[in-house]
């Protein structure tokens with residue numbers, strides 16, 4: 189059997205055995221649920237929340253409450269939600285004092301307030317009164333009411349910004365943050381899985397039977413491929429869920445940077461998995477018991493945490509700061525910072541190319557070194573192996589084997 | 590009978606520990622060899638070297654006369670002393686997986702796995718997870734795993750450890766069948782009676798050196814000692830044969846030099862007391878074992 193089909197066999201085993209565990213299924217379902225729930229919640233809440241409810245009183249005999257309410261709501265667009273009540277003139281003060289109404293239109297016309305003017309609300313009611321008196325005067329001057337209404341129809345006014353609108357910055361920051369969380373969490377979760385999978389094989393004799401059939405690097409390659417595939421599936425399921433929920437519930441205007449962002453994000457997730465799964469698997473081969481996992485994992489957390497903090501700053505603050513720029517080129521932090529800076533549209537094309545090339549080179553080198561180290565570390569039993577011992581063993585050519 | 594495997598003057602040290610310093614082992618096709626030795630003698634280390642799981646410091650391992658390589662190693666079935674199975678795989682799935690890793694096509698691996706799961710008596714647990722099986726039943730799966738790719742050499746490290754008599758019988762049957770079909774089998778064991786029931790051919794090592802190899806009869810005959818066992822009528826007289834010594838734990842039994850004159854010894858015994866029965870024979874395998882490794 190060729191090495192390639194053995195790699196696929198190993199990968200397939202990792203996928204089938206892990207995917208059918210309850211833990212994996214439950215976590216995927218939970219993540220998907222959260223991913224869908226957030227856009228849905230955002231879509232459902234703000235409309236009703238943003239509208240300020242206003243109670244308007246009108247003093248007068250024949251008032252068409254519904255018509256006025258409609259007129260006001262049309263003028264207020266998405267600022268106020270009006271309910272209009274008819275009041276007798278002697279009820280006005282009491283209604284204002286106990287806050288059953290916010291403002292009252294008295295004949296005159298006069299606007300009666302409790303103790304202070306709400307300028308936005310005053311402006312709106314004022315506009316309505318002016319509009320109505322214009323219509324009245326127009327009718328008096330012999331125009332049909334529809335003609336007057338036509339004259340009053342709103343003018344379409346365009347907008348132009350000389351700086352990036354805040355709303356786009358918010359969307360870009362959100363994208364950047366989501367990608368940062370993904371790039372931070374996914375390698376850890378699945379790296380841990382890779383590590384445990386190596387330790388499981390190493391702690392039992394199964395590794396001996398395995399290695400009597402396949403080469404250590406084949407085993408390593410298959411494991412990374414299989415667990416990486418699982419990770420990609422989980423990320424894809426969650427992202428597609430979010431996207432679908434967004435498209436169905438809200439009309440989101442993706443900023444232009446989103447289109448260059450998505451492929452970079454995908455490549456970064458893959459690159460991050462490649463580099464971190466290999467590292468975690470290698471760390472797993474240094475130990476023989478799961479209890480020792482925590483102590484060997486420390487060196488991997490340093491770049492992850494560093495990249496995460498730098499990424500936070502780049503996502504919400506200055507996306508172009510020096511630390512972020514440097515860490516973009518360090519292969520261990522590239523997967524965290526590259527998509528953040530692309531989402532913020534704060535990166536030059538050459539920086540993208542160079543950092544991706546460096547990442548690729550680093551993965552190729554790491555996988556080769558790991559393959560050789562693995563041959564030694566995998567069969568070593570007992571105590572934890574130091575890095576020094578492992579490297580020395582790797583450099584020493586084997587005699588008979 | 591062709592010589593499937595020959596291990597010559599194997600040496601291996603782990604740091605300061607000398608694990609092997611001169612191990613020789615021959616396993617012909619169609620023969621079963623018991624690989625014996627006390628704890629720490631180097632049996633597992635030798636077996637792992639055969640599988641290529643360790644690099645050795647000196648010596649050679651030949652397969653059909655040529656230095657062994659990864660191609661030849663594909664034809665080995667191996668059961669490590671420290672059993673290892675994936676706890677969360679199903680019995681049949683597990684056996685088939687190792688069949689595919691060993692190079693079988695998926696459908697052939699599946700049908701062979703079926704056959705072996707049945708042969709080791711686990712058809713009813715075919716779809717059970719390994720972790721749901723008892724230790725003995727896991728060992729049956731381990732045997733199936735080592736056989737699914739139809740190897741031409743079986744290397745079994747203490748295959749009988751932890752098995753109940755029924756499982757021991759199954760294991761012995763399967764091993765005997767394999768030998769009959771031309772497979773070379775080498776297994777280690779501390780149960781010497783079991784070894785003698787299964788095979789005539791043994792290699793005994795101690796402290797990393799091969800001390801003896803051959804058939805059980807050859808080893809017994811080549812011993813420098815003989816056992817003289819006398820049963821007396823009435824009380825045993827205070828008699829010890831010349832050049833001999835009482836065997837601890839066996840009343841009336843003595844070790845004597847192999848070149849003793851048996852009829853003279855018997856005559857001397859008869860002069861010392863009334864003899865009910867007497868035997869004079871080479872030591873048994875367990876005595877040989879103690880002689881060689883002690």
Ligand SMILES: Nc1ncnc2c1ncn2[C@@H]1O[C@H](COP(=O)(O)OP(=O)(O)OP(=O)(O)O)[C@@H](O)[C@H]1O
Nearest residue numbers: 569603606608626627628629630631632633634635
């Ligand atoms: N990985 C290792 N590192 C260090 N020493 C080892 C290692 N493996 C084996 N040894 C040593 O090599 C010697 C031979 O061990 P081995 O396991 O081959 O003995 P064995 O004959 O299989 O014993 P047992 O009957 O107890 O299984 C022992 O002294 C053992 O401590």
Ligand SMILES: [Mg+2]
Nearest residue numbers: 632633634670
């Ligand atoms: Mg052993």
